[in-house]
Amino acid sequence: MxxxxxxxxxxxxxxxxxxxxxxxxxxxxxxxxxxxxxxxxxxxxxxxxxxxxxxxxxxxxxxxxxxxxxxxxxxxxxxxxxxxxxxxxxxxxxxxxxxxxxxxxxxxxxxxxxxxxxxxxxxxxxxxxxxxxxxxxxxxxxAEDKVRVKTLHAKRGTIKDASGNALAIQGKIYSVGFVPKKMDSDSVKLASKKLGISKEEIQKKLEQKWVTKDSFVPLVKLKEYSSDLLDVKGIIISTETGRIYPLGESAAHLVGYLQNGEGKAGLEKLYNKQLSGTDGLEIYIVDANGQKKQLLAVKAQIDGQSLNTTIDSKLQKSIYEQYKKDKSAHVAMNPTTGEVKALVSTPSYDAQAFILGMTPEKWNKINNDPRHPMQNRFKGIFAPGSSLKPIIAAIGLSQNKFSASDDFGNSGKRWQKNKSWGGYYVTTLHDYSGHNVRNALIYSDNIYFAKAALKIGKDTLKDQFDNLLFGKNLDFTFGLTASSYGNEGFTSEIQLADSGYGQGEMMVNPVHMATIYTAFSNKGNMLKPYLIKQKGSKKQVLKEHVFSNDAVKTVNDAMKQVISNPNGTGHAAQIDGIDLKGKTGTAEIKQSQTDTKGTELGWFVTIMPKTEYKESLELVSMTEDVKKRGGSGYVVNKTKKILEEYLQ
Missing domain, CATH: 3.10.450.100 (NTF2-like; domain 1)
Structure with missing residues (x-):
């Protein structure tokens, strides 16, 4: 082939x-x-x-x-x-x-x-x-049946304080609305007056295209209502489940709020996944009358987990009530354990409004408020002023740059190192004798601590600030702005000297300040702050031996005198029978030394020992715009009221 x-x-x-x-x-x-x-x-x-x-x-x-x-x-x-x-x-x-x-x-x-x-x-x-x-x-x-799919909504977990009281919980809220056919000529006017909604806004809702005479037209959601609201012709009130914030504005920045079922701020946002749980689903057949005929499949919902915090609700509210009209930030902590007992930022906002319905008017009022009530101040950084002085003293003593008995000499109320400083002087308010650590803290002497910073030296001070976690993100529930001593370190003697009394380019976060101060209650060991209770939660040392035992004893003794001594800047906080210690701070915020239009920040750090009925408490408070209001004395007076309430 x-x-x-x-x-x-x-x-x-x-x-x-x-x-x-x-x-x-x-x-x-x-x-x-x-x-x-x-x-x-x-x-x-x-x-x-x-x-x-x-x-x-x-x-x-x-x-x-x-x-x-x-x-x-x-x-x-x-x-x-x-x-x-x-x-x-x-x-x-x-x-x-x-x-x-x-x-x-x-x-x-x-x-x-x-x-x-x-x-x-x-x-x-x-x-x-x-x-x-x-x-x-x-x-x-x-043929006439339908298959339905129903979401089985998971119940959101409760946020609780240290005693198990609710900071955020699923609760009953009320939806208020009109049924048009039941209204009379006075209904809109009366509803406007009782609900605080304009007549125009109500009318706009009633004129929506979908509305019929039998429709329920929602107007507003309320946490509670007066019974006489039902006297308005056409008003219907229905009940539904929603998020309730029992502490209201006093814990808004701490707890946060929900929007469309999702945490948008505070703990609600940070722990949204844990709190939310997982929705379930049900598939079933209904007949022509809408009656369930046959269940085909069901995936059960998994309810959200509760979040247990270390917060003391009474203390949280007490701090807020004292400062609600101020721009301020506050941290309360048990200095012997690291448990955070309160986190307050003022002015605040109504977190409940985001659940009940944030009207354009309410939002514009919050958004245009020059005090910025939505700003969470306990996350920010501020010039610490003299509240930094115990830390400077402890560093100098621990590093053997000077001793407790060293007298730096009397330089009056105005001092400069030498003529190279030109026209720049460090000033102080009080004249006294015996310029040692103890007296310098009692009288809050800026000149002493300017000299102390120079004796410590820029390299040692930088190393010690770094050891205290300046410039680093503190391991804490909330993301905090890192404290700083200057973008480029200490670039001049004047800046170094000013840093010694909390000015210069010093900026400190209130939670970080409270954390450093725990070293004065723990033999020089700095504790880790914690806000969330977990299984096995206990005291944790964040940094060991940041200060020597001798330095801690010397500074503690001086801080007691700051309050007990009649000349002490914190003397107004003294409470009979309570051995308080603390330090005031007034930070000047101005463009130059001759600037007379600048403002002031007032600080007060207080440490109260454990009593028969109360655990030890450290309170760090920072308030803006205290110039001509008594400086740090404004904060001292309010702190006393808070501590007295706490002790009751």
């Missing part, structure tokens, strides 16, 4: 093979497909969402009963609505039998739906086609 014939025969053979394969494929798909295989093909189309191909497998009578458009719509709505992921079908009858029995396993958003079913097939034009009705989708599904 020559080459041409061989090639020809191969080509013919190949063509015959192709023709044979095509014939087999055609026969399999169009002629020989038995009822069982047709059922499996139908189910594979359902899994792939090819609803038009499903329709093509229906017999003529079935197609007369439902149009292709309606068939596609019904199946698509159901299969996509339940979130079908996979569909597995197994024929349990003989595949050539016209009544096909089968088992289905369907994975959906609510879990697995499994059922046994049967469907009849008829032969039309040499192909088996399905006698279809709605029971092919689910055995219990009738």
């Amino acid at each position: 020559n080459g041409k014939n061989i090639v020809k025969n191969i080509a013919i053979g190949f063509a015959l093979a192709l023709a044979g394969a095509g014939a087999v494929l055609f026969y399999k798909n169009n002629i020989a497909m038995n009822p069982g295989e047709t059922l499996l093909k139908y189910m594979s189309y359902a899994e792939d969402g090819e609803y038009d191909k499903m329709y093509d497998l229906l017999d003529k009578d079935s197609q007369k009963g439902i149009s292709k458009k309606e068939f596609i719509k019904r199946n698509k709505n159901i299969y996509q609505g339940i979130g079908m992921k996979t569909l597995e079908a197994v024929v349990t009858s003989k595949k050539r039998e016209t009544t096909v029995t089968y088992r289905v396993k369907m994975r959906t958003n609510a879990g697995v739906i499994s059922y046994n079913n049967k469907t009849i097939f008829v032969k039309e034009r040499r192909r088996y086609r399905m006698e279809w009705d709605d029971s092919v989708i689910f055995p219990q599904l009738g």
Whole structure:
């Protein structure tokens, strides 16, 4: 056989093979497909969402009963609505039998739906086609029935204080609205007066396109309401579940708020995943009257976990009430454990308004307030003024740069190191004798601490500030702005000297300040602050031996005198029978030494020992704009009131 014939025969053979394969494929798909295989093909189309191909497998009578458009719509709505992921079908009858029995396993958003079913097939034009009705989708599904998917909302976890009292909880709120057909001519005017909503706003809601005379038109949500509200014709009040904030504005920056079910600030945002839990889902069939007929699948919701904090609600509220009209930040802590007992920022805002409905008027009032009530001040940094002096003293003593008995000399109320400082002088307010650490802290002597910083030296002071975590993010629940001693360190003697009494470029976060001060209650060890109670929560040392034992003793003795000594700058905080210690601070915020228009920040750090009924407490308070209001003395007076309430 020559080459041409061989090639020809191969080509013919190949063509015959192709023709044979095509014939087999055609026969399999169009002629020989038995009822069982047709059922499996139908189910594979359902899994792939090819609803038009499903329709093509229906017999003529079935197609007369439902149009292709309606068939596609019904199946698509159901299969996509339940979130079908996979569909597995197994024929349990003989595949050539016209009544096909089968088992289905369907994975959906609510879990697995499994059922046994049967469907009849008829032969039309040499192909088996399905006698279809709605029971092919689910055995219990009738033509008038519907498949419903219901979200089972997880209950949000409660945020609790140290005693288990709620800081945020799911509670009852009231939706107030009008039913138009029940209103009279005075309804809008009376509702406006009682609800504090303008008549124009109410009218606008009533004129929405969807509103009919029988509609319930929501006006406002309330945490509580007066019974005489129901005297207004047409007013209807319904009950629903919503987030309740029992401490209101006093804990807004701490707790935060929800918006559209999601935490948007504070602990609500930081622990949103834990608090939210996981919603569940229910898939079921309802009849024409909307009555539940058959449960198909259910995935139970997982309620959110509660968040247990170390907060003392009474103390939190007490601090807020004293400072609610000020711009201020406050941190209360147990200095022997690191437990944070209060975190307050003022002015504050009404977190409940975000749940009940933040009207444009309310939002504009908050947003345009020059005091910035939404600003969380306990996260920020501020010039510390003299509140830094105990830290400078402890550094100098611990590093043996001077001793407790060293007298730096009397330089009066105005001092400069030498003529190289030009016209720049460090000033102080008080004249006294014996310029040592103890007296310098009692009288809050700026000149002494300017000299102390120079004796410590820029390199040592930088190293010690770094050791105290300046310039680093403190490991704490809230993200805090890092404290700083200058963007480029200490670049001049004047800046170094000013830093010694908390000016220069010193900026400190209140939580960080409270953390450093714990070293004075723990033999020089700085404790880690913590706000969230966890299993096994206990005292943790953040930094060991940041100050020497001798330095701690010397500074503690001096800080007691700051309050007990009649000349002490914190003497007004003295409480009979309580051995308080602390340090005031007034930081000047001005453009130059001759600037008379600048403002002042007032600080007061107080440490109260454990009493018979109360645990030890350290309170750091910072208040803006205290110039001409007594400076740090303004803060001292308020601190006394807070401590007296705490001791009750």
